[in-house]
Amino acid sequence: MVLVIEQTLMSMAVMKTHKDGTLPTNGEIFVFGSNTAGRHGAGAALVAIEKFGAIYGKGWGLQGQSFAIPTKSHTINTLPLSTIKAYVIRFKAYVEMNPDVDFFITSIGCGLAGYTNEAIAPMFRGIADNVSIPKNWEKLIVDTGGTSPAQERV
Numbered sequence: 461m462v463l464v465i466e467q468t469l470m471s472m473a474v475m476k477t478h479k480d481g482t483l484p485t486n487g488e489i490f491v492f493g494s495n496t497a498g499r500h501g502a503g504a505a506l507v508a509i510e511k512f513g514a515i516y517g518k519g520w521g522l523q524g525q526s527f528a529i530p531t532k533s534h535t536i537n538t539l540p541l542s543t544i545k546a547y548v549i550r551f552k553a554y555v556e557m558n559p560d561v562d563f564f565i566t567s568i569g570c571g572l573a574g575y576t577n578e579a580i581a582p583m584f585r586g587i588a589d590n591v592s593i594p595k596n597w598e599k600l601i602v603d604t605g606g607t608s609p610a611q612e613r614v
Contacts, residue, residue: 475602476592483511484564487525488592491551493568494519494528495536504566520547527551527563531573538573541580548583555588563591 484490490512492504498519500509505528508514513524520528529547532538555563569580581600584593593601 475598476589477595477598478564478592480567480594480596483507484592486562488562488564489522490526491563491565491568491591492526492528493531493566493571493573495532495534496520496530496539497534497536498528499536500528503571504568522554527554529568531569531575538575541575544569544573544575544580545583552584552587555591559588559590561590565591565593565597567594567597 478484490504490508492508492514494500494505494508494514496519498515498517500506500514500516505514508523508526508528509516512526514526514528515523518528519530519534529544529551530539531544555561565584567577567580569575570577577594577596578600581593581597584591584597585601587593587601
């Protein structure tokens with residue numbers, strides 16, 4: 461029990477956060493929700509194409525100073541949570557393989573895709589410390605006790 465509390469406190473100490481809706485200012489990679497077709501026409505995806513070098517037609521991965529994580533299909537339908545989680549797992553592996561790169565994660569899946577923060581944020585538990593997450597995700601990622609997060613869309 462003490463070890464779990466100590467690990468949680470250590471995680472809280474290293475977790476970098478930012479106010480949701482803000483943009484990176486220190487050269488971090490802008491991580492945004494995309495559709496698998498890479499049609500970056502709205503929300504954070506549009507910001508990514510306008511300001512961070514996202515490539516139209518590329519729905520996954522590093523592009524310029526941005527990284528796309530699909531939350532919608534090529535037909536712009538919201539992806540199931542299990543599919544989004546698979547992309548997040550791949551992203552977490554990429555982050556670990558690039559410890560010298562800093563990432564700025566937006567509230568992917570919580571805007572146009574319609575999921576709640578409680579459904580998406582826990583997918584990022586255990587992520588490396590070279591990321592900044594939305595401040596409102598911090599408790600959802602660090603808190604490992606209690607009930608499982610709601611999985612409904614808004």
